Amino acid sequence: MKYLPIDNELFVKNRKKFAANMKPNSLAVFNSNDIYPISADSTLPFQQHRDIFYLSGVDQEESILVIFPDCPKEKHREILFLRETNEHIAVWEGAKLDKEAAYKTSGVKMVYWLQDMEKVMFELMTQCDTVYINTNEHYRASVETETREDRFSKWLKQKYPAHSVAKSATILQRLRSVKEPQEIALMQQACDITEKGFRRLLNFVKPGVWEYEIEAELLHEFIKNRSKGFAYSPIIGSGKNANVLHYLENNKQCKAGELVLLDTAAEYANYSSDLTRTIPVSGTFTKRQKDVYNAVNNVKKEATKMLIPGTIWEDYHVEVGKIMTSELLGLGLLDKADVQNEDPDWPAYKKYFMHGTSHHIGLDTHDYGILTDPMVPNMVFTVEPGIYIPDEGFGIRLEDDVVIQEQGEPINLMKNIPIEADEIEDIMNS
Structure with a gap:
């Protein structure tokens, strides 16, 4: 091994x-x-x-x-x-x-x-x-x-x-579903390896690079750091490919002005990490791209605060949906009529954010856990909201892995991985 x-x-x-x-x-x-x-x-x-x-x-x-x-x-x-x-x-x-x-x-x-x-x-x-x-x-x-x-x-x-x-x-x-300290330490190692891979990409991605070349750069960095590779099949979707939730071909060329969605992370000792970042191929977001990016990041921050002991997974997703609805209204993707006339079983926000926000993670990327049980300390969850706009040719998802604490907000195992739009631009242009 x-x-x-x-x-x-x-x-x-x-x-x-x-x-x-x-x-x-x-x-x-x-x-x-x-x-x-x-x-x-x-x-x-x-x-x-x-x-x-x-x-x-x-x-x-x-x-x-x-x-x-x-x-x-x-x-x-x-x-x-x-x-x-x-x-x-x-x-x-x-x-x-x-x-x-x-x-x-x-x-x-x-x-x-x-x-x-x-x-x-x-x-x-x-x-x-x-x-x-x-x-x-x-x-x-x-x-x-x-x-x-x-x-x-x-x-x-x-x-x-x-x-x-x-x-x-x-x-x-x-x-x-409830991790021992040794398990959290192993997951932290997986996240630290993932960080190295992501930082490598920020200095590599540019117009003309191919999605599979990005995959190769990550695999090199992961194996170099004692991982056997990806914790799950890597999703590297540039431009409109980011709107395919489980896009796996990774065979398109990244073009100037596009975004590339990177749902890629390392395993370590069979323990998974699960990261998503979305970065500008040219090193700079357009105003519209940055507005949507910041909206997704806002949802992620607010959703993370709700991952506390006693939270019920299904109720949590209802509350996240309300936050996402507010952001989509602010972006002009929804209007008040869309919300007033929505189907309760498929709310209006689902047009742009159709998947769940969080899942257990551990030895399996979608790890064991009984979703009707209240959350307890030392459970580890992803937080991964997204907004997908096929008509505008891009989609954005952001994701970190967090550990629920006895008191206060969860600990982010990926806190050292750049996520703010301005920081990503600064690194890519340094």
Whole structure:
């Protein structure tokens, strides 16, 4: 891994929190992701399942974590099953975790090789009443591929049909949404790497540059700083492309007078950052562009103030919509009649700002969190309002990542990344 070792205290603590929420005499199982094939002998780069990483720090394929707090044998209360490593694997693929390295990484003392899994699981299943399986119940999930976790759960339920089945997802949704200090520190590193990439762009972007060249500059800076790359597919939309919310082609030339919307950020140690900035290709905003930019920035500042303990996500978005409506009236994009005659289910402001303002962020860019629960300290949210005006050939979105505090406004993990229009112009023209 490119990232520096993480103190296994974090993963020990995470397992204790999970175990404290389990039913009596129950067992939970978590699997690594598959390495997904492309064709022939080609594969996608491995990405670890965030749940097993959250609970163990293990960042390799073919790994299984078992948590069984009430197991009669103390040594079996936490178990890792790993693919057995050897000299041949080390030569062809690089060394995998041996048992000692697995313990140092995770804090799990009992490590078996994967070939022993069925035999050990049989013993464990005779001792428990309930088994927790790990299903993907994220509110934005749309999964067509059967995962390694899915296959394991199917096998487990077929082999042991008399056991009660419970869901890990409900526990993990709440645990993962509230970050430990070590997690916030890792996210801060991701944000700091993102800052380096963005500052590099302010001295690079000019008329004639291509969107994919901007992408290449960012990737260089991210990997140079121990990130494996983008936390999510980069959106680099110049001119009218900024009005496509998930624009991914990044294949157009940036022209004088245009704006370029940059929704691009680094990961670090599997933790995401999520940044959006919109900058002038020529180094200077037009008056109209700056007016719209400042309106978006005003909404962002006011929205951030509302991210405090007790806030309900849905209510928050209603209030942000009111602030955005006021700004759009000031810009002449809406008039009073538009607001008076609006559809309550699709308010007038949605014509220019059609997405949400904030989402949980952490190990996943759109991280776990139950949206009907009140916000609590150490949740981390994005704040990302935008105004999109296809008729004028540009769109503007601004985004930072913030940590909810016990008292007062949230801490902005991206406070050092330039955002004020005048500051961006000054740097680009220095």
